[in-house]
Amino acid sequence: EAGVAQSPRYKIIEKRQSVAFWCNPISGHATLYWYQQILGQGPKLLIQFQNNGVVDDSQLPKDRFSAERLKGVDSTLKIQPAKLEDSAVYLCASSLTDAAYEQYFGPGTRLTVT
């Protein structure tokens, strides 16, 4: 069974530029999560989708971050414009349906904003 796929693996941009990350969850997983992990900290949830609907985006900085999950499968997370403090690893995870199930994580995208 293929795992969670993410791309790109690494990205370096200048502040005020835009960037997009892509995630393909495990086949059949209805729930998709985006987490932000700043160096030395545990991951923090940015947004959670159930199929193509948003369950929780309370910690998403909506003035600069946006995310979508079209057709309830792949997802894209965008940052526009980027700030220095957005430098982090962006992790995508998926689970079968609800909270009873394990979350499986992708390899992450390491973003550096200079």
Place this chain on the structure above:
Amino acid sequence: KQEVTQIPAALSVPEGENLVLNCSFTDSAIYNLQWFRQDPGKGLTSLLLIQSSQREQTSGRLNASLDKSSGRSTLYIAASQPGDSATYLCAFSGNTGKLIFGQGTTLQVKP
């Protein structure tokens, strides 16, 4: 505010030792508790999932326990090996599935 605390922040042990990693959480209304391993520059690998109705889970040399009443979980690693060197993260979820993570314990096992 829901918080997760992991102690110690870092640990260095000789190969072969048994060790315990601690995790405490402030919200007793948890749904699941999950332990993860993270290697440098990599994503998270799920090690063990304990549902709120369970007290412990075991996988190979790993055993995780959950005590909801005291807000604590422990990860026990038996006969540690250099390959166990990594950062270990615990996280709990409420009924929505959102995971709240601790900051992790970085383990080094010396040959």
